[in-house]
Amino acid sequence: MPMLTMAQDTANPNSTSNGQDDKPYNDALAEKGFWQGTLPGGSYMVALNRISSISKHEYLLDGNLIVTEVTIDTIGSSILRVYQITPAAQYGTLATGRKIVERGRDLLDRAGQRTGADIANMVQKQYPTTTHARTVEFRVKDLGTLDALLNSARNALLSGKGRKFVVNE
DSSP: OOOOOSSOOTTOTTOOOOOOTTOSEEEEEOSTTEEEEEETTEEEEEEGGGEEEEEEEEEEETTTEEEEEEEEEESSSOEEEEEEEEEGGGGSSOHHHHHHHHHHHHHHHHHHHHHSOOGGGSOOOOTTTTOOTTEEEEEOSOHHHHHHHHHHHHHHHHHOOOEEEEEOO
């Protein structure tokens, strides 16, 4: 498997990134026949001819989190799930709900600083309820990044040209 790099290929005229360093992702042409993703916590590579479907959906989790999820299903034994989580209270009109959300984020950030782990960006599981065999899961912070990942995978599948998507969060 080729090594994925975090640097954008600035000489590549087919890159869809506009060269802004503050953009949370890069999307560029890559090896023919493959879609590659480098995301917080790992990487994923799939042959385009093995992708059977690409989807995006939203759901409410436990009544307090809005999950937006992109799924890439493959012919074979693995499914890729990439999701972004937004506290439902963030969309509410109550200032108290927003304050609770902000306090929770602050606590996660502090815990991450102490442990060296990016807790706010980790996939959250509750064994055995949310453990699924043959499922590769990643989480991104930004909904725009998730939409860009979806478009990258769709464009690769429809064009037959490989793409490399790198999340810089």
